[in-house]
Amino acid sequence: MRISIGCDHIVTEIKNHVADYLTKKGHKVIDNGTYEKERTHYPIFGRKTAEKVVLGEADLGIVICGTGVGISISANKVKGIRAALVGDIETARYAKQNLNANVLAMGGRILGIGMIEDAIDVFLETIYEATPENKALISKIDSIPMSEEAINANHMFDEFIEKWDKGLYQD
Known part of the structure; x- marks a missing residue:
């Protein structure tokens, strides 16, 4: 597998x-x-790493900074990226299995090297389950507009808020 990686100077x-x-x-x-x-x-390296994934030069990406927060946000700014900030094995599995995350983000000052290796292994080994529900969730995520104009005029979640208010969502 081809894996694009990037970090900041801290890690x-x-x-x-x-x-x-x-x-x-x-x-x-x-x-x-x-x-x-x-x-x-870190924004430089989050973007560089993510671009390799969306351009097809890499199959997946891994980004690391002190907490993982900044570099994951930076990677997610690249259209087509679903970077998941993980701090445990189950989150790494879920991100890939249900959301088809294509970039794994971690905090190098937060996680020990053993946890980092385990999260990478699980992320790389997990197969995306392309269920209708998972596809619908990813489609909704991908459809969130990023322009200021779209944000200011955005009512894309009104239908879901209305259903929530009526008690139609049950866990």
């Missing part, structure tokens, strides 16, 4: 470890940096 060593880990497992790693400990900005 360069962890990204390097992940690259070696993936290579030893037989994957082709596309390392988008950063490569140094010199201060940089």
